[in-house]
Amino acid sequence: MSDAVIHRRTLIVVNDQGLHFRPCQMIAVAAQQHPGSVILSRGSIRADAKSLLELLTLVAEKESVLELEVIGDHGDELAGKMSELFSSGFEVSHPPV
């Protein structure tokens, strides 16, 4: 992993309900497709983005700023997908529950 490529993005939570259960589930499902490490951080809190339980510990309310770190080849694809998920508000068109 000495020459592992690291892809970083700054992501902003735009949906009113923040990173509740379903957005975290969507992030975890997307992250699990990537063979390398995927980390989401809010300040000093770091979460393995493949773990729903860890993502839920971020307590990311609306307008929270998160840092995404994707390690490994093709990580830019996942970083792009994560950016789309965040900017679309996780496409939650139904009332948040």
Added chain:
Amino acid sequence: MKLCDFVVSGAIVPGLPVGSKETAIRAMVSSLQQAGSIKSEDEDNIVAAILKREELGSTGIGRGVAVPHTKHGSTDKLIAAVALAKEGVDFASLDGEPVYIIFLLISPPDRPGDHLRGLENISRHLRNDHFCKFLRQSKTQEDIWELLLEADNNQI
């Protein structure tokens, strides 16, 4: 926020009867009603809302745990029930395994931050294997309440 701030002590069900996801959810919502945390006329509506949420994707998160939840105007603060199902409940969990520990949350629609903090609190403790093991071994409401207090005080 601590577990004992929002878990209703009278809504701890140490032994859910054998049954389905729906019967488990119904029993837990009923325990919140019997504890005086929600009105009886809201019970069916809350159960329906939680089941509707489950249709979007199971809240069975693996590790034998489920966290069914809804946002509902019948409460003005975050409340939760806890139940143990010794025989396991088929929750259509992500890992396909039965669920033995259930935390059921109801939060007011206008307090998304409290909802997130409740989920954080539960998730943080559920990551602790000792907490899950001791919880599954608990036999009474008192045992479970004591365990939640210990978890809140970082004694596990």
